[in-house]
Amino acid sequence: MRNKPExxxxxIDPMLSPPYILLLLCNSDQNCQIYDPAQNYKVIFSSNNYEAAKLWLLEDEYEPIEGRLLANELF
Structure with missing residues (x-):
């Protein structure tokens, strides 16, 4: 991701034990990437909008953890 994430x-995939985790990062232009921490944070999906990234996760039966982490809380 070229711009700092917003x-x-x-x-998570709650059907697995422990649950499998993926990270969705989006910048201010709504360019989004999905990272897999288990694969050394490899990008496994990219899109130019949040809805497409969210639908990709939902199709694979992932569920969001409540809440977002804003960039000013991370960096």
Whole structure:
């Protein structure tokens, strides 16, 4: 992601134990990337809007953890 992220969301696959986690980061232009922490934070999906990234996660039955982490809380 070229621009600093505006927000981050944590998504989980609750059917696994422990749950599998993915990270969704979007910048102010709504360019979004999904990272897999288990694969050394490899980008596994990119889109030019939040809705497409969210739908990709929902199709694979991931669920969002409540709340977003704003960039000023991370950096």
């Amino acid at each position: 927000f981050t969301e944590v998504w």
